[in-house]
Amino acid sequence: MTHHATPPGTGRKLTLVVLALAALIAAMLCAFALPSLNSGPHHVPIGVTGPGQAAEALRDNVDGPEWDVRVYETSGAVETAVRGGDIAGGLAITAQGVDVYTATAGGPSATSAITALGDGVADQNKTQATVHDLVPFTDDDPRGAGLTAALMPMIFGGIFPALILGNVFPGHRGLRLRLAGALTFSVVAGAAVAAVLQFGTHSIDGNYGLTALGIILGMAALSTTLLGLQARFGMAGFAFGGALMMLLGNPLSGLATGPHWLPDGWGTVGQLLPPGASGSLLRANAFFDGAGGGLPALVLTVWVVIGVGLALLADRRGRRTTGSRSKVVAGSGTVDASQAELATS
Incomplete structure (x- = not known):
């Protein structure tokens, strides 16, 4: 009767393979789950402009871990920066209200957050916010x-x-x-x-x-x-x-x-x-x-x-x-x- 002996070290090798596969699955879970669980605006670059000290005051109130606020001289400069991809969006305080400039194609999530930020600023100033999507997705695929x-x-x-x-x-x-x-x-x-x-x-x-x-x-x-x-x-x-x-x-x-x-x-x-x-x-x-x-x-x-x-x-x-x-x-x-x-x- 023939007995097939297990080669030396087989058990150790099997253990290492099993542990490596388990670590791989754990790493996969972390890679997919952690970014989603901790997602949100993180130093999103936005531009602000407004008369007098309004832009600087807005920057001081908003700038932080969520937003990287940059002050521009005019609303046209903010528009140009958004179209050029330098910033994700911007706010312009005017006599008529708050103009919100977004680029949905550059990041839908950031666009939603910037829109909400503009609505909040408009509420504080007891005025209305008007959204201008400068770089949208195509008409045939509006959600990208x-x-x-x-x-x-x-x-x-x-x-x-x-x-x-x-x-x-x-x-x-x-x-x-x-x-x-x-x-x-x-x-x-x-x-x-x-x-x-x-x-x-x-x-x-x-x-x-x-x-x-x-x-x-x-x-x-x-x-x-x-x-x-x-x-x-x-x-x-x-x-x-x-x-x-x-x-x-x-x-x-x-x-x-x-x-x-x-x-x-x-x-x-x-x-x-x-x-x-x-x-x-x-x-x-x-x-x-x-x-x-x-x-x-x-x-x-x-x-x-x-x-x-x-x-x-x-x-x-x-x-x-x-x-x-x-x-x-x-x-x-x-x-x-x-x-x-x-x-x-």
Whole structure:
């Protein structure tokens, strides 16, 4: 009767795997739940203007952990700042009442809060508030559902190429093909997503080419990063990268609410990850003519460089390994077909 002994250390390994999975689930819950539970205005930039000392008095009363208040000379200056994405909205105290300037496309949650703030100021002054939505969503998608829904295709547009191309073109010999395929896919898929959002669902407007370039850059940042991690560290690297993008990048992207609606620190982390930077760049290109898109574009470019750099390091390491194997096989003097394939794989 044959007895199969359990290999030494199996119990310890199983325990570590179970604990790691439990920690992963706990981290997932924290990443999705904590930002929502602590959501609200956090240093949202707004502008104020008014006659005499009215603007300064309003700033002194409002400025704090929720609002980052900036004083402007005229209501026109406030409007320009809102349209340019410099501030989320603004209040202008006039003889007729309080003009509230918002940009719903820049962040629906912040727009609601600024509107409520304007109503409160109007009540204090015993007057009326008039809301001017300077950068709204499109008429066909007034709530921005298409913009919010675009995040998941962009994330999976980075994950799928790394996963599928890794299986179709495995090993060191397929690394460059995987990298070229991921970049090509980013161009095609990014252009397609922009076309669907602009011409299919009419969820965005603006310059199609600029919007498409932003989405392409976002997908390229995700796909090259995951490919680089996979090439350099194997499936463990791919799993880590995928978990990072999904468990942190997705809930901290701020695409639905705007980054200022996330708790301090969380929003900053989200904007430094490809999903958050991709969402901010899409919003800037689609509704603000590219204003405010410089920083997220830079963040995405850095991620592309990191991903390509990891892939090149893996390629260099693979070439050294291939060269060593070739010397060993050639030195043996018995090179058959299987050995030749091993030496070049």
